Amino acid sequence: MLRPQDTPTRERRSLAGLWDFRLDAAGEGLSSGWYEGPLPEAQAMPVPASYNDVLVGTHSRDHVGDAWYRTTAFVPRGWAGQRVVLRVDSATHAATVWVDGTEVMSHSGGYTPFEADITDLVTPGEQIAVTVVVNNELSFQTIPPGYVEDTPQGRRQRYFHDFYNFAGLHRQVWLYATPHTHVDDITVVTDLDGTTGVVHYRVTAAGDDSHDVRVRLRDAEGTEVARTTGPEGELRVVDAHLWAPGDGYLYDAAVELVAPDGAVIDVYHQSVGIRTVEVRGTEFLINGSPFYFRGFGRHEDTPVRGKGHDDVFLVHDMELMSWIGANSFRTSHYPYAEEVYEYADRHGIVIIDETPAVGLNMGIAGGIFGGPSFETFSPETLNATTREAHAQVIRELVARDKNHPSVVIWSIANEPESHTEAAREYFEPLFALARELDPTRPVGFVNVMLSPHGTCRLSDLADVLMLNRYYGWYVQTGDLANAETAWRTELEAWAGDGKPIIITEYGADTIAGLHSLTPEPWSEEYQVAYLEMNHRVFDSVDAVVGEHVWNFADFRTSSGGVFRVDGNKKGVFTYDRRPKAAAHALRTRWTAERD
Numbered sequence: 001m002l003r004p005q006d007t008p009t010r011e012r013r014s015l016a017g018l019w020d021f022r023l024d025a026a027g028e029g030l031s032s033g034w035y036e037g038p039l040p041e042a043q044a045m046p047v048p049a050s051y052n053d054v055l056v057g058t059h060s061r062d063h064v065g066d067a068w069y070r071t072t073a074f075v076p077r078g079w080a081g082q083r084v085v086l087r088v089d090s091a092t093h094a095a096t097v098w099v100d101g102t103e104v105m106s107h108s109g110g111y112t113p114f115e116a117d118i119t120d121l122v123t124p125g126e127q128i129a130v131t132v133v134v135n136n137e138l139s140f141q142t143i144p145p146g147y148v149e150d151t152p153q154g155r156r157q158r159y160f161h162d163f164y165n166f167a168g169l170h171r172q173v174w175l176y177a178t179p180h181t182h183v184d185d186i187t188v189v190t191d192l193d194g195t196t197g198v199v200h201y202r203v204t205a206a207g208d209d210s211h212d213v214r215v216r217l218r219d220a221e222g223t224e225v226a227r228t229t230g231p232e233g234e235l236r237v238v239d240a241h242l243w244a245p246g247d248g249y250l251y252d253a254a255v256e257l258v259a260p261d262g263a264v265i266d267v268y269h270q271s272v273g274i275r276t277v278e279v280r281g282t283e284f285l286i287n288g289s290p291f292y293f294r295g296f297g298r299h300e301d302t303p304v305r306g307k308g309h310d311d312v313f314l315v316h317d318m319e320l321m322s323w324i325g326a327n328s329f330r331t332s333h334y335p336y337a338e339e340v341y342e343y344a345d346r347h348g349i350v351i352i353d354e355t356p357a358v359g360l361n362m363g364i365a366g367g368i369f370g371g372p373s374f375e376t377f378s379p380e381t382l383n384a385t386t387r388e389a390h391a392q393v394i395r396e397l398v399a400r401d402k403n404h405p406s407v408v409i410w411s412i413a414n415e416p417e418s419h420t421e422a423a424r425e426y427f428e429p430l431f432a433l434a435r436e437l438d439p440t441r442p443v444g445f446v447n448v449m450l451s452p453h454g455t456c457r458l459s460d461l462a463d464v465l466m467l468n469r470y471y472g473w474y475v476q477t478g479d480l481a482n483a484e485t486a487w488r489t490e491l492e493a494w495a496g497d498g499k500p501i502i503i504t505e506y507g508a509d510t511i512a513g514l515h516s517l518t519p520e521p522w523s524e525e526y527q528v529a530y531l532e533m534n535h536r537v538f539d540s541v542d543a544v545v546g547e548h549v550w551n552f553a554d555f556r557t558s559s560g561g562v563f564r565v566d567g568n569k570k571g572v573f574t575y576d577r578r579p580k581a582a583a584h585a586l587r588t589r590w591t592a593e594r595d
């Protein structure tokens with residue numbers, strides 16, 4: 001699905017701002033027809049934002065169920081004769097949308113966009129009302145999974161992942177216009193032939209088919225370097241300036257639909273970073289050169305906004321990443337806002353792109369978060385319906401992010417149960433699906449400590465081994481000497497599998513400002529010593545091609561369970577982005593290694 005943009009033939013209007021808002025704990029809105037008119041007893045709510053921490057009180061923070069949003073907007077007069085679309089960049093976790101009381105779309109899955117053609121419902125120059133009901137409930141058939149428990153004091157949302165179940169309209173909502181005959185989708189795959197960049201493309205158009213497709217490729221200075229016609233083909237760029245880590249060089253492909261009389265019907269600008277990605281033996285190659293991932297697992301989570309996208313934090317976080325010497329991150333544990341990938345494309349930052357499939361592991365759920373124990377895969381828990389929802393989030397992720405040069409690996413799940421036959425049956429078709437959708441990028445999943453080397457039934461399906469390990473934190477707590485021995489032993493066993501290994505998580509909870517002479521868990525000194533121990537282990541195993549510390553910054557978690565104090569504190573930066581001692585230590589390591 002193409003991201004809305006302004007071009008000579010297209011126009012977009014953001015609906016960001018203050019919307020009317022009302023929580024609906026009783027679930028009465030639908031039957032009372034709240035989509036038909038102004039919301040009764042509405043209060044103001046910024047979009048984009050999670051609603052949870054914007055309002056004050058447990059009613060919003062721990063709300064379970066529907067939340068209603070409404071705004072009005074003028075459809076610009078100049079859009080007469082155009083196709084008008086309403087697009088929601090994300091609604092967490094499910095939503096239904098009405099325009100002037102007419103239902104136009106529903107969507108499940110909290111981190112990918114959805115849109116509807118509303119041309120027939122609008123009159124350019126006149127106002128429309130947009131109503132969205134967002135539901136935050138998770139079940140065993142959603143990705144991520146969870147369940148709602150009826151307690152004597154009301155409904156409670158339980159889930160098996162370690163971050164707060166923020167909800168709401170987390171990203172932009174757009175009204176946009178295109179010609180009726182328009183570019184519908186573009187796929188770009190790049191390759192190298194010596195020093196010549198090869199850009200394979202495929203364009204699908206919708207509407208009238210009496211047109212030709214013309215593609216003009218310009219370099220960053222605006223000079224045309226190649227052009228061709230046809231819905232599918234290739235462009236060749238002699239002595240191409242490659243997209244590379246640290247060098248986010250982008251070409252611009254102007255994709256035009258041209259009428260028989262030569263008039264341009266529609267134009268869409270697709271950024272193109274020419275680069276290759278390849279796994280060879282234990283190496284991860286970008287443009288044929290070995291790449292070592294330095295960076296973080298992160299979260300979209302900032303004070304008050306929760307998961308609401310915010311350009312201020314986007315740029316600030318990326319500046320901090322640059323300061324510390326990071327070159328990459330994983331979108332743990334869900335697809336991030338599209339603005340994030342565009343920034344990464346432009347700045348040469350490498351991304352491991354992850355689906356929202358987190359918490360598919362009742363072994364961890366019982367152990368860490370408490371609560372009743374379940375079987376992970378069973379007809380009553382994660383079943384064929386869940387797998388279809390999982391397939392759908394993979395489809396939507398690849399459809400949205402396939403053209404980003406920054407994305408170099410698809411991670412189809414974080415820490416699922418992976419040591420059982422049931423896990424293999426569940427996952428085998430999902431690996432196949434990801435490869436079928438995109439044969440050009442390595443596919444992997446993130447392995448959990450409960451499935452150590454020799455027990456994992458999924459790792460042979462992955463192109464890259466991604467391991468989350470907490471030696472010295474969840475095991476051998478406080479005993480870094482024994483942790484180092486055990487960790488090295490396990491890692492050397494994985495190295496024997498002959499694939500590149502990325503350590504996608506290692507970290508220690510740390511209270512900023514807590515100090516100790518000898519490294520005690522929770523102190524800043526312990527976090528530094530813990531990271532140093534890990535680095536000694538990584539540096540001794542050649543197959544390790546990356547280290548992503550857990551986590552970039554402290555983040556919010558559910559308040560059920562005694563494992564977390566004021567959220568997860570494994571951040572190298574605090575929730576408000578101040579450095580802990582570990583930030584300076586990492587900077588020393590990561591900037592010294594910079595070529």
Ligand code: GCB
Nearest residue numbers: 162414415468505550568570
């Ligand atoms: C993990 C999970 C991550 C948690 C982290 C922790 O393995 O992937 O979501 O937050 O451990 O801090 O326990």
